[in-house]
Amino acid sequence: MHIAVDLDNTLLNTTSACIACFDELTGITLTSADGDHYRYYEFYGWDEEMYEYVYRRHGHKIHWSSLPYPNAVAVVNQLSKKYRLTIMTARPDVFSRVTYDWLRHHRIEFNDLVFERDKFATCQTLNVDVLIDDAPHYAQEFSEKGKHFVIMDQPYNRQVEHSLIRRASGWQQVTPLLSSFASA
Numbered sequence: 743m744h745i746a747v748d749l750d751n752t753l754l755n756t757t758s759a760c761i762a763c764f765d766e767l768t769g770i771t772l773t774s775a776d777g778d779h780y781r782y783y784e785f786y787g788w789d790e791e792m793y794e795y796v797y798r799r800h801g802h803k804i805h806w807s808s809l810p811y812p813n814a815v816a817v818v819n820q821l822s823k824k825y826r827l828t829i830m831t832a833r834p835d836v837f838s839r840v841t842y843d844w845l846r847h848h849r850i851e852f853n854d855l856v857f858e859r860d861k862f863a864t865c866q867t868l869n870v871d872v873l874i875d876d877a878p879h880y881a882q883e884f885s886e887k888g889k890h891f892v893i894m895d896q897p898y899n900r901q902v903e904h905s906l907i908r909r910a911s912g913w914q915q916v917t918p919l920l921s922s923f924a925s926a
């Protein structure tokens with residue numbers, strides 16, 4: 743089996759790192775509940791364009807300082823011994839170096855690292871069997887097109903449901919969910 747794993751808000755807590763950085767820049771202090779919103783940057787008075795601008799300027803620091811979720815590194819390393827494992831992120835190419843360095847720094851084992859926004863087409867090309875990701879729009883697309891998906895539970899993705907989507911509320915739940923696909 744070939745599995746693909748997303749980074750931001752799946753393997754590591756990007757929102758917390760963004761909020762720490764943006765609080766420092768703006769002098770505004772968001773609460774952790776604010777971070778439950780998909781567009782939490784609106785609490786700084788920013789639109790998407792402004793968010794993208796600030797993210798591009800400070801993304802290196804954000805990505806380097808982000809921390810893995812509990813058990814994420816251990817589970818991914820176990821999975822990479824058993825399955826082919828591709829890290830698949832929609833981050834811009836400009837952050838490829840810091841992404842690669844972060845993965846090495848945290849001793850995460852994987853076969854490939856790809857930067858792609860069209861994850862469905864990429865998974866088809868690479869013969870990926872299942873994607874593990876937090877984004878509701880990917881979960882919807884994959885399941886509608888007949889592909890298995892493990893959604894990492896986040897407050898902003900709870901409305902997404904489908905028979906091909908399995909929900910993991912933490913990394914410890916991922917291994918049994920994948921085994922159920924492998925034996926299906």
Ligand SMILES: [Mg+2]
Nearest residue numbers: 748750751876
């Ligand atoms: Mg993500």
